[in-house]
Structure formats: C-alpha cells, structure tokens
Amino acid sequence: MPVVIVTGTGTEIGKTIVTAALAAVALARGRTVAVLKPAQTGLGPGEPGDAAEVARLAGKVTAVELARFPDPLAPATAARRAGAAPVRPDEVAEAAEKLAAEHDLVLIEGAGGLLVRFDGTGATLADAARLLRAPVLVVAPAGLGTLNATALTAEALRARELEPLGVVVGSWPAAPDLAARCNLADLPDVAGAPLLGAVPQGAGALAPPDFRARAAHWLAPRLDGRWDAAAFATRFGPGEHTDPATPLS
Template identity: 70%
Template sequence: MPVLVITGTGTEIGKTVTTAAVAATALAAGRSVAVLKPAQTGVREDERGDAAEVARLAGPVTTRELARYPEPLAPATAARRSGLPPVTPEEVARASADLATGHDLVLVEGAGGLLVRFDEKGGSLADAAALLDAQVLVVAPAGLGTLNSTELTARELRGRGLDFLGVVLGSWPGSPDLASRCNLADLPTVAGAPLLGALPAGAGARTPAGFRAAAPGWLAPGLGGTWDAVAFTARHTSGT
C-alpha cells in the first residue's frame, strides 16, 4: 500500500512543510498524491488547516481531514473538551486505504509526536501505522535536544516493529550553530536510520512556485529528490 506516515519528535518542527515537500516532489515525478490529516487541532472551521496548506504549497493533491477541533491541544484532549467524537487508529487506517485505491501516494500527517493520543483509549498514529503496515518518516529539529527525542522516537518505532524510513530536518537554519552541525553526523547514529533531507528555515514562506521548484533539492533520493546527505554533512561539519 503506497502510504507514508509522517510524524515528528514534537510540535512546530516542520511536519506540514515537510509533507508539502514530499508531495511536491512526488507530483513533479508525475505521481498522484493524497494528504490525510487525521486530527486537526487549534484551527477554526473557516481557517486553512495543515492539509490545505500542503495543497497550497505543493499543488494539486487530494486532501482529507477526519476531525477538526478548535483548541490547540492533543487530539484526545481537544475532542473531549469540544464534545466532538475522537478519531481512532482504525478510522485513520480505513481512510488511508480508501485514498490509496485512487492515488499513487498517500501522506498521513500526524499531530505532534508519534504517541500523541487520538482517543481516550490511547490510540495513536503509531497504531494507525501498524494497521497500515506503512513506512514512517520522522521530522526532527536540527538543534540542541534533538538527539534524545529522535532516539526515543526511533526506539518506539522499532519496538513496535514499524518500518522506520528515516529522518528529515524540518527547518535547517541559515547560520547553523555548533550543536546543529554536529547533529548532522550524530542523528543517523542515534536514529539507526538515514538522514533523508533538510528543509531550509522559512521554506513554507516561499511562493508556491518557488517551493515546488526547490522541494526536490531538499529531499534525498529515497524520497524522490536529489539532496545528498553525505555532501550536505561534509559541507557543514568541516572544521567542527
């Protein structure tokens, strides 16, 4: 099943922009793409959600939300406080499978980290990925603290027997500090998986045309792009 689950090591680290880059790269290669956001939180009904933002940046993708909650909280908490039904991993798996029947690639963007709860039973994106037998891409920040959170996420993925594809840095700073530069070499070690891309800080503020043209250069061949992890790491770690 052509489903890729995109999660993060936390919130506000570039998951949506990374999802858009993966979508734009796939579209440029002639693939049809659907984007599923199981639970959108902290957005009013009249506001653009993450799936719509992906479509704005990437181009003509099919988008679907399963639930939207107004408060910027974990989905289970937001659902409880709003009085609206929670999303379940089974619903996520069914919607993903349905979209997969008509698209070459389905991108499932989670909310926050891998184990953020969808419902009061503790169902999470990890459970949905297991039901789908899908690969999982982890988006991580570049700077201090990312090694611990990335390794914890990687251990959870492996402990559940999930297919951990690799790590993308969701926002690479224009002037990276020492920790960020050292993390380029250390992240693949602690994750036990390759670096598969680095999006420049502010990528989501580019025009859609500029974003689509640049996106393949931010992602490694494993995600359909041309980004070279070895060359990028060498360029930024020489002299450290």
C-alpha cells in the same frame, strides 16, 4: 511506498512543510498524491489547516481531514473538550486505504509527536501505522536536544515493530550552530535510520512555484529528491571551514 506516515519528535518542527515537499516532488514525477490529516486541532471551521497548506505549497493534491477540534491541544484532549467523537486508528487506516486505491501516494501527517493520543484508550498514530504496515518518516529539529527526542521516537517505533524510514530535518537554520552541524552525523546514528533531507528554515514562506522548484533539493533520492547527505554534511558539518550560513538552494 503507497502510504507514508510523517511524524515528528514534537510540535512546530516542520512536519507540514516536509509533507508539502514530499508531495511536491511526487507531483513533479507525475504521481497522484493525497494528504490525510487525521486530526486538525487549534483551528475553527473555515480556517485553512495543515492539509490545505500542503496543497497550497505543493500543488494539486487531494487534501482530507478526518476531524477538526478548536482547542490547540492533543487530539484526544481537544476532542473531549469539544464534546466530539475522537479519531480512531482504524478510521485513519480505512481512509488511507481508500485514498491509496485512487492515488499513487498517500501522505499521513500526524499531530505533534508519534505517541500523542488520539482517544481515551491511548491509541496513537503508531497504531494507525501498524494497521497500514506503512513506513514512518521522522521529522526532527536541527539543534540541541533533538538527539534524545529522535532516539526515543525511533525506539518507540521499533517497540511497536515499526521501522523508521529515515529522518528529515524540518527547519535547517540559515546560520547553523555547532550542535546543529554535529547533529548531521549524530541524528542517523541515534535513529538507526538514514538522514533523508533537510528543509531550510523559512521554506514555507516561499511562493508556491519557488517551493515546488526547490523541493527536490531538500529530499534524498529515496524520497524522490536530489539531496545528497554526504555533500550536505561536508558543506555544513563541524569539520567544514567555509561559512556555515551559505544559503541553501
């Protein structure tokens, strides 16, 4: 998988931290990694964005932004308000292909959910994924409400002839409630794709060396990690009688 697209079922659910974990495990295996953020919104010039945060946590990655808009809005709206040219899917694909020619892995982190608009024509991250024929990893919340959003995202991918690579829980709570624990079984079912990891809540606050050392424990072997979905479900699922707040590795 030279290019992987990381999308989410919404905003503020852990896409950047999951992207950083993917980068960290790839770097630990000796691979070269680039992180591409097509449109960074809500930040001014000089402020560190999502790509920079991935580099801070994961290590030596090539971090690239194609555009930055100051308002914390969808890219199309933010570009319009800034009087700036929007990012187009073909620009995203071209940039990713150039990075893939020089790196073993290119991670493309979207803004918000899959169908957040890039421009006035309605183009989205899904259009870039189709141009690249790249797998799409879906980041989802752990708790109540995540099943519908995950199912809709998977359905939107398949409607565009794209298959979800899998689902990663972007912020697994320290004390998961019943909904979160049941969702370990239900998320892969509604997505029609495997559960490929769970990143613990607060992982982004770890010191970078600790983050890099632990990242492999949050991601499944298909993502170069050592996370075991069955063992995790046994430990945290609704039938487990041990304390669900047991700290993660």
